[in-house]
Amino acid sequence: MSGQIYDRNGPVDSTEPSDSMPAKPARRRLSVTLITGLLITLLWLLIALCAPWLAPYDPLAHDLTATFQAPGAEHWLGTDNYGRDILSRLIFGTRIDLQMGILGVLFPFIIGNIIGVLSGYFGGLTDTVLMRLLDITIAFPFFVLVIAIISVLGPGLNSFYIALALVGWVSYARLTRSQVLVLKHSDFILAARVMGYSPLRIMLRHLLPNAITPAVVFSMTDVVLVVLLGSSLSYIGLGAQPPAAEWGVMIAEGQAFIATAWWMCVFPGLAIVLLALGFSLLADGLAERLGTKA
Amino acid sequence: MERFKFVLYRPLQMIPVLFGVSVITFILVQMIPGDPVRIMLGSRASAEVIAATRAQYGLDQPLLVQYFYFIVNLLQGEMGRSIIYRAPVLEVVGERVAPTLFLLGYALLLSLTLTLVLAITAARKQGRLPDQLVRVFCTVGLGIPAFWLGIVLIIFFSVRLGWFPVSGFGQGFTGHLHHLFLPSLTIALALAPVLTRNLRATLISENEADYVNAARSKGLPESYIFRRHVLRNSLLPTLNLLGVNFAWLIGGTVVIETVFSVPGLGSLMISSIFARDYLVVQGITLVFALAVIFTNFFVDIVSAMIDPRIKL
Numbered sequence: 001m002s003g004q005i006y007d008r009n010g011p012v013d014s015t016e017p018s019d020s021m022p023a024k025p026a027r028r029r030l031s032v033t034l035i036t037g038l039l040i041t042l043l044w045l046l047i048a049l050c051a052p053w054l055a056p057y058d059p060l061a062h063d064l065t066a067t068f069q070a071p072g073a074e075h076w077l078g079t080d081n082y083g084r085d086i087l088s089r090l091i092f093g094t095r096i097d098l099q100m101g102i103l104g105v106l107f108p109f110i111i112g113n114i115i116g117v118l119s120g121y122f123g124g125l126t127d128t129v130l131m132r133l134l135d136i137t138i139a140f141p142f143f144v145l146v147i148a149i150i151s152v153l154g155p156g157l158n159s160f161y162i163a164l165a166l167v168g169w170v171s172y173a174r175l176t177r178s179q180v181l182v183l184k185h186s187d188f189i190l191a192a193r194v195m196g197y198s199p200l201r202i203m204l205r206h207l208l209p210n211a212i213t214p215a216v217v218f219s220m221t222d223v224v225l226v227v228l229l230g231s232s233l234s235y236i237g238l239g240a241q242p243p244a245a246e247w248g249v250m251i252a253e254g255q256a257f258i259a260t261a262w263w264m265c266v267f268p269g270l271a272i273v274l275l276a277l278g279f280s281l282l283a284d285g286l287a288e289r290l291g292t293k294a
Numbered sequence: 295m296e297r298f299k300f301v302l303y304r305p306l307q308m309i310p311v312l313f314g315v316s317v318i319t320f321i322l323v324q325m326i327p328g329d330p331v332r333i334m335l336g337s338r339a340s341a342e343v344i345a346a347t348r349a350q351y352g353l354d355q356p357l358l359v360q361y362f363y364f365i366v367n368l369l370q371g372e373m374g375r376s377i378i379y380r381a382p383v384l385e386v387v388g389e390r391v392a393p394t395l396f397l398l399g400y401a402l403l404l405s406l407t408l409t410l411v412l413a414i415t416a417a418r419k420q421g422r423l424p425d426q427l428v429r430v431f432c433t434v435g436l437g438i439p440a441f442w443l444g445i446v447l448i449i450f451f452s453v454r455l456g457w458f459p460v461s462g463f464g465q466g467f468t469g470h471l472h473h474l475f476l477p478s479l480t481i482a483l484a485l486a487p488v489l490t491r492n493l494r495a496t497l498i499s500e501n502e503a504d505y506v507n508a509a510r511s512k513g514l515p516e517s518y519i520f521r522r523h524v525l526r527n528s529l530l531p532t533l534n535l536l537g538v539n540f541a542w543l544i545g546g547t548v549v550i551e552t553v554f555s556v557p558g559l560g561s562l563m564i565s566s567i568f569a570r571d572y573l574v575v576q577g578i579t580l581v582f583a584l585a586v587i588f589t590n591f592f593v594d595i596v597s598a599m600i601d602p603r604i605k606l
Contacts, residue, residue, distance in 0.1 A: 136314030140583045143545025144563070145318075148579045151567040152325045228439050232549050235441050236564055251442055255553075258449050265449070269442030276437025284433070 034285025040278030048094040057085035059092040059245040068261050078263040080253065086263060089245035090271050096246045097275060100157065100230035100239075101223040107165035109219050112172025113212060117203050119173065120180025120211075131177075134170050142167060143229065147238060155238045160230060171222065172215045179211035213290055220283035224276045231272055247272050301595060308587060315583045320364050323576050324357070335377065373580075374573035378566070383577040387559065391581075393463045393474075394558035397481070397547055400474050402536075404482035405489065409532070412486065413493035414525075420498055428490060435487030440546055444480040444553040451476060461555035477554040481546050485539065492535050496528040530601050537593030541586045 047054060057075075063083030071078040077086040119130040137145070146163045153159035183189060184207065192202050231248030233239035240246035242253065247268040254264025331347050332339070339347075348354055351374075352363035367373070373383040416428035452460045464473035500506065501524050509519045548560030555561065559578050566574040 132310060132314065135311050136318065138541070139311050139315050139587050140318070140579070141541040141544040141586055143542070143548060144579055144582045147548070147563070147567065148319075148322055148575060151572070151575050152322055224437050228437070231439055232441050235439075236549065236552055237568065248439070248441075251439075251445065255445055258445060259453050262449050265442070265445050269439060269446065272439050272442065273434065273437050277434060280433055280437050 031285070031289075033281050034289060037278055037281030037283070037285050040274065041282055044094055044098060044275055044278060047091055048098045051091050051095055055085075055088035055091040057088040059084065059089040060243055068257070070261075071263055077267045078261065080250075080261070080264050081257060086250075086267055089250060090247070090267060093245040093247045093250065093268065093271065094275075096157075096240055096244060097227055097231065097272070100160070101227040101275070101279070103161055104164045104168070104226035104230060105219050105222045107161060108168030108222075109172055109215065111165060112169035113176050113208065113215055115169060116173040116176030116215075117180055117208055117211065120177040121184055121199065121203055121207060127177075130173070134173060137167060137170050140167075143232075146229065147233065147236075150233070150238050155241065157240055160233060160239050164226065164229075168222070168226075171218060175214045175218055176208075176211050179214060180207055183207055183210055217283060217287045217290060220279050220286060223279040224283070227272065227276060227279075304591060304594065308591065311587060312584075315580070315587070316365060316368065317361070319576050319580050319583070320361055322579070323572055326572055335375070368580075373577045376566075376571050376574045378569045378571045378574070383573050386574060387562070387577045387581060390557060390559045390562045392558075393470075393556050394547055394551070394560060396463075396470055397474055397477055397551065397556060397558060398543065400471075400478035401481035401485070401543070401547070404478050405485040408482055408486040409489040409493055412490045413497060416490070416494045417497035417501065425494075428494065432487040432491045432494075435483065438484065440480055440484040441549045441553050443483060444477065444550055447476050447480060448554075463557055474554075474556065477550045477556055480550055480553075481543065484546060485543065488539060489532055489535060493528060493532045496531050497524060500524045500528050530597060533600070534593065534597060537590055540589045540593075544582050544585065 061084065063079070066075070066079050066083040067081055069075050069079040069083075075085050075087065077090065079085055080089075115130055119127045140148075145167050146160075149163035149166060150159045153162060189202060189206060192206050197206075230239055231246070231251070234246045234248030235252045237252070240249055242249050250268040251265050254261065254268070257264055331344050331351075331353060335343060335347060350363075351367070352360050355363070371384050373387075375381065376383055376386045379386045412428050412431070416425040419425045448460055451457045458476050459473050462473050464470050506519060506523055509523055510516075547558065548563060550556070551558045551560035552564050559581065563575060563578045566572075566578070
């Protein structure tokens with residue numbers, strides 16, 4: 001199968017200039033990625049901030065005279081089984097989903113970086129203990145461990161953040177630790193030590209700022225993963241609770257009516273895709289600009 | 295045989311991880327508010343049964359001793375009883391393994407097919423329209439929520455066209471194939487972007503490697519070079535990535551089984567959470583963790599078989 005695809009194009013000429021991309025156009029293209037990502041993300045932030053002015057209806061108000069309205073002039077994206085306006089719910093949902101993405105990344109980011117720097121800088125027993133803890137955490141499927149923790153703490157967004165903080169730190173710890181392991185032998189750290197700076201000062205002021213780049217780049221990708229995770233959990237019933245206008249909740253509510261009111265499910269999902277796309281592009285653009293692999 | 299020595303000592307390295315996994319699953323149930331025996335047996339259990347269970351799990355003992363009982367019971371395949379199904383957890387979980395395994399295998403097959411087709415097409419037409427389309431698919435695909443994609447597929451293929459059933463596992467092998475097609479496709483569409491991205495990049499860089507040019511200068515046919523050298527050397531990183539993503543794949547099946555009401559481990563886990571059937575949740579968490587640990591071990595062995603340079 002693969003051979004045929006190859007033959008049809010004839011042998012590849014390895015001296016063809018298109019094989020090795022010249023540096024200049026590549027640099028310009030990554031800027032487009034970065035800017036598009038930034039624009040989409042800023043747009044979502046704006047929607048979240050201005051939700052009360054943008055939404056044409058109250059996202060929670062029932063209107064039993066206008067249930068299951070198809071998308072049209074009155075309700076651009078239709079209404080649900082209680083007559084609630086889908087567009088207004090989507091707009092207010094931005095607040096919850098964006099908050100999930102940001103807080104769900106922030107706590108693991110902080111914890112993971114602290115553990116990564118401590119582990120990398122001190123080495124020895126500290127490193128061994130922390131890294132075994134990491135091995136054990138990643139032995140569980142991420143999603144399964146998160147829902148197991150939420151099942152114990154009880155459904156809701158607070159449990160979601162706690163579970164993520166307990167499980168999500170591993171990626172950041174690993175990334176930052178590997179950076180610190182290399183950096184701690186470099187001359188400027190040695191100089192700082194000779195100056196008699198305390199370990200805390202060396203770690204905070206000298207190691208962390210230089211080691212944190214890969215973690216920052218990954219955090220953008222992580223926002224995508226966390227938003228997907230959060231909306232999945234809300235869909236299952238373990239995350240945001242109805243009647244909250246969270247996108248996963250809206251999809252779950254719509255699933256019973258897919259035969260008659262497809263718009264209840266389709267639009268909230270598209271919103272997730274677009275939010276995720278913004279952060280994905282941001283991650284790709286940042287990775288290329290900062291020269292790290294996401 | 296020197297390079298396969300790790301098959302012997304790798305399991306020893308797994309012991310601390312297995313120990314840690316058992317501690318965490320043990321702690322999870324300890325964290326539940328309320329009397330664990332009441333939770334295990336439900337509210338209508340008699341005083342004798344409660345006393346017997348307390349003795350069996352050593353629940354009147356210190357925590358460390360309780361953990362010891364937990365491990366001893368576990369090694370005997372004793373994971374307590376489900377309060378909903380009124381049967382041993384091992385039995386309840388065992389009955390649900392088949393649909394999940396079927397789904398995983400099916401999804402893996404579809405993912406790999408999709409990945410190979412997309413990545414090879416993109417790498418061959420690098421920079422041109424097919425490649426651009428594949429790259430858009432990879433970027434957008436990463437952000438598509440799998441549960442939503444599943445529902446969209448249901449709306450289109452089940453409700454509108456009536457080609458596939460909306461939910462369930464079906465009867466017999468062909469029934470399973472038919473019922474699990476949409477769930478497997480959903481998982482494959484979510485997994486393929488990650489793998490395609492990786493394989494495409496590797497194919498392109500391998501295609502420019504010196505040994506490939508050497509093969510070309512010998513006058514070997516392009517199709518032969520591609521199959522024997524480029525593809526073969528590119529598959530290893532993708533295989534490793536698949537191993538890394540296996541844990542994600544299991545998480546994916548939990549949600550997708552719920553969307554499509556597949557009677558597997560994932561949907562059992564979710565329904566058990568809402569039924570407060572904690573020992574079943576604990577059992578499934580443990581099963582999933584073991585599956586991930588052993589899959590990674592298996593991937594290591596296969597990698598070493600494909601690439602003799604790998605030292606473990």
